[in-house]
Amino acid sequence: MIKTEHLSKRYNTLTAVDDVSFQVNAGEVLGFLGPNGAGKTTTMRMLAGFVTPTSGTASICGHDIETDPIAAKSSLGYLPEGAPTYGEMTVRGFLDFIADLRRLEGARRTARLDYVIARLQLERVLEQTVDTLSKGFRRRVGLAQAIVHDPPVLILDEPTDGLDPNQKHEVRQLIDEMARDKIIIISTHILEEVAAVCTRAIIIARGRLVADDTPVGLAGRSRYHNAVSLQLEKTDQLAAFRTAIAALPAVAGVEISEREARLTALPRGGAPILTAVSELAAREGLKLKELHLESGRLDEVFRTITA
Amino acid sequence: MKFIIMRRELASYFATPLAYVFILIFLVLANLLTFFLGGFFERGQADLAPFFGYHPWLYLFLIPAVSMGLWAEERKSGSIELLMTQPVTLWDAVLGKFFAAWLFTALALALTFPLWITVNYLGSPDNGAIIAAYVGSLMLAGGYLAIGSCMSALTRSQVVAFILAFVACCAFLLIGFIPSLATELPGWAQTVVQGIASLSFLTHFDSIAKGVIDVRDLLYFAMLIGFFLLATSIALDVRKAD
Numbered sequence: 001m002i003k004t005e006h007l008s009k010r011y012n013t014l015t016a017v018d019d020v021s022f023q024v025n026a027g028e029v030l031g032f033l034g035p036n037g038a039g040k041t042t043t044m045r046m047l048a049g050f051v052t053p054t055s056g057t058a059s060i061c062g063h064d065i066e067t068d069p070i071a072a073k074s075s076l077g078y079l080p081e082g083a084p085t086y087g088e089m090t091v092r093g094f095l096d097f098i099a100d101l102r103r104l105e106g107a108r109r110t111a112r113l114d115y116v117i118a119r120l121q122l123e124r125v126l127e128q129t130v131d132t133l134s135k136g137f138r139r140r141v142g143l144a145q146a147i148v149h150d151p152p153v154l155i156l157d158e159p160t161d162g163l164d165p166n167q168k169h170e171v172r173q174l175i176d177e178m179a180r181d182k183i184i185i186i187s188t189h190i191l192e193e194v195a196a197v198c199t200r201a202i203i204i205a206r207g208r209l210v211a212d213d214t215p216v217g218l219a220g221r222s223r224y225h226n227a228v229s230l231q232l233e234k235t236d237q238l239a240a241f242r243t244a245i246a247a248l249p250a251v252a253g254v255e256i257s258e259r260e261a262r263l264t265a266l267p268r269g270g271a272p273i274l275t276a277v278s279e280l281a282a283r284e285g286l287k288l289k290e291l292h293l294e295s296g297r298l299d300e301v302f303r304t305i306t307a
Numbered sequence: 308m309k310f311i312i313m314r315r316e317l318a319s320y321f322a323t324p325l326a327y328v329f330i331l332i333f334l335v336l337a338n339l340l341t342f343f344l345g346g347f348f349e350r351g352q353a354d355l356a357p358f359f360g361y362h363p364w365l366y367l368f369l370i371p372a373v374s375m376g377l378w379a380e381e382r383k384s385g386s387i388e389l390l391m392t393q394p395v396t397l398w399d400a401v402l403g404k405f406f407a408a409w410l411f412t413a414l415a416l417a418l419t420f421p422l423w424i425t426v427n428y429l430g431s432p433d434n435g436a437i438i439a440a441y442v443g444s445l446m447l448a449g450g451y452l453a454i455g456s457c458m459s460a461l462t463r464s465q466v467v468a469f470i471l472a473f474v475a476c477c478a479f480l481l482i483g484f485i486p487s488l489a490t491e492l493p494g495w496a497q498t499v500v501q502g503i504a505s506l507s508f509l510t511h512f513d514s515i516a517k518g519v520i521d522v523r524d525l526l527y528f529a530m531l532i533g534f535f536l537l538a539t540s541i542a543l544d545v546r547k548a549d
Contacts, residue, residue, distance in 0.1 A: 045388070048388075048392040049391070049392055050392050052544075070394045070395075070396065071394075073393065074394040080388040080389055080392070081385075082385055084385030084386045084388060085386060085389065086315070086319065086386055087384065088319055088322040088323060089315075089318075089319070093318075097315050098393070100311040101308065101311055101312075101393045101394065101395060102394070103394075145389070
């Protein structure tokens with residue numbers, strides 16, 4: 001379990017993290033969202049024991065990060081932002097070094113090293129120095145380092161930054177796989193990632209915790225939640241249909257895209273309007289190319305909350 | 308933990324040409340100074356005094372090059388975040404890195420052994436005194452390295468770390484000359500000046516270089532090293548993430 005209470009970090013006049021409290025339990029994958037400079041990285045650094053909080057406390061698996069840092073760090077796997085490593089070391093040398101620091105020994109050491117090397121597909125580059133690797137490989141070396149000791153808690157700062165879509169998919173699969181028995185915190189500004197891997201999301205803006213919800217719950221806050229989007233075959237019916245839809249009592253507003261011949265009906269108070277809209281479309285004899293129900297747009301929620 | 312960190316750090320010296328360049332320059336300069344400036348042959352004495360006598364000056368330029376990367380490079384590449392979030396204490400890391408640098412310097416120093424063979428071939432020197440002087444030189448190098456480690460912890464630029472270490476070491480050398488410049492002062496001021504001068508490397512190195520090991524001199528170097536390593540860890544603790 002990870003627990004923070006009134007965690008704050010101030011640098012002179014700048015308040016990077018301001019009174020953040022939350023708790024994460026085993027099996028949860030928590031997404032840390034927020035604009036750049038909102039305090040995500042500082043919060044993670046405090047949890048990882050790299051930055052000392054100005055006030056407040058945090059504990060990892062019951063070990064306070066300030067009074068019992070070695071125990072807290074031992075239960076933690078941490079991928080720092082940008083996945084720094086020692087560039088002059090070979091991948092094998094680097095992983096051996098981390099395994100030493102993590103006190104992995106004997107058969108377990110061999111097994112764990114073999115596992116991370118295979119899981120992150122590092123066989124090909126084992127004897128190469130980290131400096132010569134592509135960004136994707138460096139990130140994977142960073143991930144290997146974070147999970148080699150099979151920690152109960154993982155904190156990953158932008159684990160998919162700089163990866164191509166295939167690699168992103170791989171990393172998400174890995175997170176999914178590990179999520180069953182671990183606590184995982186990831187920071188990202190890729191919103192689809194939150195929907196894809198996280199069971200819960202926290203949004204931080206200007207150092208403050210502004211939202212703590214499930215991805216579905218967050219999407220539900222969108223004005224597009226339960227909105228109905230229709231694409232017509234021809235644009236000429238657009239204007240007339242718009243007036244008809246706007247007249248429906250459950251519809252709060254209508255947005256139009258002329259170019260795509262698309263029309264989006266926004267519900268009043270998030271109430272379902274799909275039936276009403278589709279019945280209306282049938283009555284008006286519209287030729288539809290597409291009709292779908294929106295679950296809400298995370299990017300729009302994100303912008304509303306953090307603006 | 309200290310040992311694991313030391314081993315990695317030591318290996319990293321040899322992963323770049325820096326180690327070889329350093330050792331080469333150290334050996335070339337040490338021999339040039341001994342034979343030309345020191346007048347090794349002309350003196351007609353079977354000892355290594357001209358060799359050890361130049362060490363404080365040789366180290367002044369070379370040791371900051373060994374210590375400049377210790378922490379500045381970790382800061383610059385961000386690997387300090389990786390290291391400090393492993394289950395190691397700050398003290399483990401400070402000591403591990405310092406001992407790696409010290410061991411590396413010891414290796415360079417050990418490679419001057421042909422001089423020792425030469426002097427034994429040419430005459431019959433006091434080998435006890437030579438060993439004592441080697442120990443003294445190693446302690447001196449440790450003092451320079453501890454200062455260099457502290458300066459490296461203050462910045463993310465290796466160049467700045469080099470310059471800071473050079474200036475600080477220079478100060479520790481030069482205060483040894485103040486008494487000889489201040490002979491006109493009244494008695495109490497002489498005492499103050501002597502007190503300051505007793506903090507200098509030179510004061511403590513000179514007698515060891517002559518082969519006289521005084522526990523107080525060794526204690527001086529040990530305390531100097533301890534003080535600057537403590538200062539290193541404080542500097543790191545205060546501004547790890549900057």
